[in-house]
Amino acid sequence: xxxxxxxxxxxxxxxxxxxxxxxxxxxxxxxxxxxxxxxxxxxxxxxxxxxxxxxxxxxxxxxxxxxxxxxxxxxxxxxxxxxxxxxxxxxxxxxxxxxxxxxxxxxxxxxxxxxxxxxxxxxxxxxxxxxxxxxxxxxxxxxxxxxxxxxxxxxxxxxxxxxxxxxxxxxxxxxxxxxxxxxxxxxxxxxxxxxxxxxxxxxxxxxxxxxxxxxxxxxxxxxxxxxxxxxxxxxxxxxxxxxxxxxxxxxxxxxxxxxxxxxxxxxxxxxxxxxxxxxxxxxxxxxxxxxxxxxxxxxxxxxxxxxxxxxxxxxxxxxxxxxxxxxxxxxxxxxxxxxxxxxxxxxxxxxxxxxxxxxxxxxxxxxxxxxxxxxxxxxxxxxxxxxxxxxxxxxxxxxxxxxxxxxxxxxxxxxxxxxxxxxxxxxxxxxxxxxxxxxxxxxxxxxxxxxxxxxxxxxxxxxxxxxxxxxxxxxxxxxxxxxxxxxxxxxxxxxxxxxxxxxxxxxxxxxxxxxxxxxxxxxxxxxxxxxxxxxxxxxxxxxxxxxxxxxxxxxxxxxxxxxxxxxxxxxxxxxxxxxxxxxxxxxxxxxxxxxxxxxxxxxxxx
Numbered sequence: 001x002x003x004x005x006x007x008x009x010x011x012x013x014x015x016x017x018x019x020x021x022x023x024x025x026x027x028x029x030x031x032x033x034x035x036x037x038x039x040x041x042x043x044x045x046x047x048x049x050x051x052x053x054x055x056x057x058x059x060x061x062x063x064x065x066x067x068x069x070x071x072x073x074x075x076x077x078x079x080x081x082x083x084x085x086x087x088x089x090x091x092x093x094x095x096x097x098x099x100x101x102x103x104x105x106x107x108x109x110x111x112x113x114x115x116x117x118x119x120x121x122x123x124x125x126x127x128x129x130x131x132x133x134x135x136x137x138x139x140x141x142x143x144x145x146x147x148x149x150x151x152x153x154x155x156x157x158x159x160x161x162x163x164x165x166x167x168x169x170x171x172x173x174x175x176x177x178x179x180x181x182x183x184x185x186x187x188x189x190x191x192x193x194x195x196x197x198x199x200x201x202x203x204x205x206x207x208x209x210x211x212x213x214x215x216x217x218x219x220x221x222x223x224x225x226x227x228x229x230x231x232x233x234x235x236x237x238x239x240x241x242x243x244x245x246x247x248x249x250x251x252x253x254x255x256x257x258x259x260x261x262x263x264x265x266x267x268x269x270x271x272x273x274x275x276x277x278x279x280x281x282x283x284x285x286x287x288x289x290x291x292x293x294x295x296x297x298x299x300x301x302x303x304x305x306x307x308x309x310x311x312x313x314x315x316x317x318x319x320x321x322x323x324x325x326x327x328x329x330x331x332x333x334x335x336x337x338x339x340x341x342x343x344x345x346x347x348x349x350x351x352x353x354x355x356x357x358x359x360x361x362x363x364x365x366x367x368x369x370x371x372x373x374x375x376x377x378x379x380x381x382x383x384x385x386x387x388x389x390x391x392x393x394x395x396x397x398x399x400x401x402x403x404x405x406x407x408x409x410x411x412x413x414x415x416x417x418x419x420x421x422x423x424x425x426x427x428x429x430x431x432x433x434x435x436x437x438x439x440x441x442x443x444x445x446x447x448x449x450x451x452x453x454x455x456x457x458x459x460x461x462x463x464x465x466x467x468x469x470x471x472x473x474x475x476x477x478x479x480x481x482x483x484x485x486x487x488x489x490x491x492x493x494x495x496x497x498x499x500x501x502x503x504x505x506x507x508x509x510x511x512x513x514x515x516x517x518x519x520x521x522x523x524x525x526x527x528x529x530x531x532x533x534x535x536x537x538x539x540x541x542x543x544x545x546x547x548x549x550x551x552x553x554x555x556x557x558x559x560x561x562x563x564x565x566x567x568x569x570x571x572x573x574x575x576x577x578x579x580x581x582x583x584x585x586x587x588x589x590x591x592x593x594x595x596x597x598x599x600x601x602x603x604x605x606x
Contacts (some may be wrong), residue, residue: 003029007451008162010216013069016314023055023068023111024503030070030113033160042131042151042160044075045115046084050473054111060354065223067109070163072155073102074148077124077207078196082112086198087120087130090323091316097508099196100231101165101207101224108223113161116151120165120168121313122200124148125175125392126381129327138448139419146176146392149208149314156210157447161221167504169200170300171396173208174408178371178421182447184408185217185435188428189400190235192221193228199310202233202402210482212446213411215458216441217252218242218321220347221431238301238431238490240537241461244434247282247481247531248495251275251424252364260294260394264374270414271370272424282403286364292356297397299353301331301390303338303346305401310335311584327385349435357402361427365487366437369395370419371408380542407434412444420444432461462494467534469494471556471566474516477531481513485546489539496529502555504581506574508550508590516586517551517569517577528583529558530566549573 003025006016013026031048046251051070058068073079076086078095079102081109084345085092105229108111117476119129127150137145138157145154149166153176156164166173168186177184177584184210192207197453199205211217222242228234253275254260275285297303310332312318316324317332325331329394361367369475373395376388411420422441424434438457447450463469471492475482478493499518502525505516535543544553550573 001408003117007212007446007449007454008070008159009446009451009454010066010069010162011161011454016066017061019497022054023058026068026070027051027055027111027113030160033158034106037156037158037160039136041117041130042133042155042268043072043119044087044131044132044151046086047082047112047114050081051113052110053121056107058109058111062109064109065219066105069110069162069541070113071105071110072152072161073112074118074152074164074166076118076198077102077165078110079115082115082116084198086122087132087325088323089131089418090320095196098198100193100228102392104226105220107477116149116155116164118172118483119152119172120328121309122148122169122172123309123328123331124389125171125396126376126389127176128378128381129325130383131325142377143418144378145180146179149176149210151181153177153184153210156180156212157182159312159447159449163216163474166208166210167197167200167350168206168208169204169400171393171399173206173210173347174371174396174423175392177210177408178213178419179375179445181410181419181444182422182436183214183217183286183410183442185211185214185221185431186399186406186408187221187225187431188237189403190233190404191225191237191240191431193226193231193234195228195231198477199312201305201310202303203308204414206400206435210453211252213401213453214407214435214442217407218435218458225360226589229402236498238466239464240431241315241464241492241496242458242536243433243492244460245281246365246478247496248477249283249366249437249478250286250364251278251283252286252288252360252367254369258294259292259550260290261370262374262391264417265463266414266418267370267374270411271422274411274420274441281440288360288364291355292360293398293402294394296350296353296357297383297393297402299350300397300401304343306332306335306577307338307343309503311370328481330386338372354402357472366424366426366430369423369425371395371423375418395423403428405429405431405434407431407438409438409442410444411441432492463534463575469564470553471499471530471558471564472536473528473530473567474520476512476567477586485543486533486535489543491533491535491536494532494534496531498529498559500559500561501525501527502557503528503581505583505586506577508569508573510574515551517570518556518567519571519572519574520603526584528581530556530558532558534565544545549600566588
């Protein structure tokens with residue numbers, strides 16, 4: 001394959017380098033592709049010479065995870081020696097040091113090829129609120145490119161860069177991904193340091209990652225994540241780890257009354273087809289009233305958080321308003337009239353709504369929503385620069401306010417040829433679950449290029465040193481009533497397997513919920529279906545303390561010869577129960593007509 005046809009995915013580039021290609025050739029190809037696309041709005045600063053210098057400095061191929069991988073950086077994130085403008089020329093300065101995340105990526109061997117365009121001061125979801133030429137959507141010249149991280153998304157979608165850094169306060173790391181047919185990973189707040197990033201809303205901001213595929217975005221995220229003592233909002237989070245999609249994930253979706261597509265029937269139909277794929281993959285769909293989430297979303301441009309955007313811009317809004325884009329000024333000026341009382345009232349309102357949203361989230365493992373409810377054309381945004389922009393944030397504005405993580409994924413073309421996209425959302429720390437769910441429905445071509453999704457699978461992380469593997473055989477399994485006791489403690493699914501053929505299984509008396517008891521036998525044992533989950537060590541004791549007699553946690557032998565901790569039952573506890581060993585597992589037993597009641601939760605097919 002010639003370099004002109006080489007997919008700029010991590011896997012393809014690594015294979016090319018292993019066969020002798022050098023990063024200098026890749027950097028030259030980056031700018032050949034940029035020149036061919038001929039879109040002056042993608043970059044604010046093209047680092048042609050700087051990137052070649054970086055490529056030459058890499059020397060021979062080494063083991064660094066991103067060696068020779070070209071990437072772009074949204075121009076509100078610092079790259080040493082390059083200007084940072086936040087799309088406001090009067091604000092521009094020459095960065096003296098790399099942002100924390102950029103430094104980690106460059107240390108891993110990645111090559112920054114330039115700084116990309118954005119909605120000024122990261123205020124917008126359309127990508128055209130810039131004094132520079134606006135980037136063109138990579139797939140459809142009639143629709144907006146999406147913002148505020150427009151340039152980064154368009155560069156990746158055209159195959160100019162293998163990945164791009166954006167930022168995300170209200171959806172800027174997800175909306176452009178959807179509109180350009182790529183993946184957008186918006187991590188848990190505080191997982192990626194904000195040191196060296198120009199803030200929009202300091203309490204809600206995060207750097208985000210664009211890539212052709214979920215797998216590529218995840219690999220970059222693993223490299224970039226880490227605690228930064230210099231960033232007051234950085235959090236000491238567990239190392240990012242991936243797991244397979246659980247066998248029966250419970251996915252919350254908007255019910256028919258609150259699924260909002262603003263009359264876009266094609267979008268609604270495409271979303272339903274994505275949900276059908278989830279069900280085919282084993283998911284249970286739980287319809288939810290989404291109005292509380294929409295109410296949270298509306299708060300983002302009311303009260304406290306508009307004032308926070310004013311604080312980020314500083315005195316420029318009052319002292320030099322002419323240096324701001326007219327729409328940016330229009331959005332921010334109402335914040336000058338807000339008082340501290342208004343801010344606190346907004347915070348109180350958010351707290352009340354978050355309680356309601358948390359109750360809905362407790363019933364599911366994750367949410368699945370359309371990334372955008374509909375599309376916005378350049379003509380629509382020219383006629384009304386605010387309303388269509390607000391519509392794009394329907395499914396994104398609430399996420400950071402509720403401290404959730406999310407992954408936007410391409411789901412193939414809609415019936416009309418426009419790009420389909422869905423986003424998986426979950427509480428903070430469950431980035432790996434969102435990535436696994438997203439990868440399960442990833443479909444279509446890669447961005448604007450006729451490359452197909454590579455067969456490369458998401459790398460699965462085995463149990464880490466800060467985790468304990470636990471085998472569960474009953475109501476704690478995926479999709480069953482007590483699984484929440486694992487997921488609420490950040491447990492993650494590892495694999496489904498069987499025990500060694502030395503156990504009996506009994507349906508114990510009592511309940512609800514119904515519970516099985518796994519008992520080791522000296523003779524007459526069978527292999528029993530189990531799921532192995534990884535539970536953080538710091539939560540293991542608390543979990544065990546809640547295990548009721550006659551159940552206990554001991555050591556369970558698996559069919560591959562390994563030993564893990566797992567649920568067992570004291571032998572006297574099976575008295576009065578039913579021997580169900582012949583079913584081979586709890587699920588087969590339930591499927592024969594003994595399914596337990598699930599605490600009032602109603603699972604309805606969508």
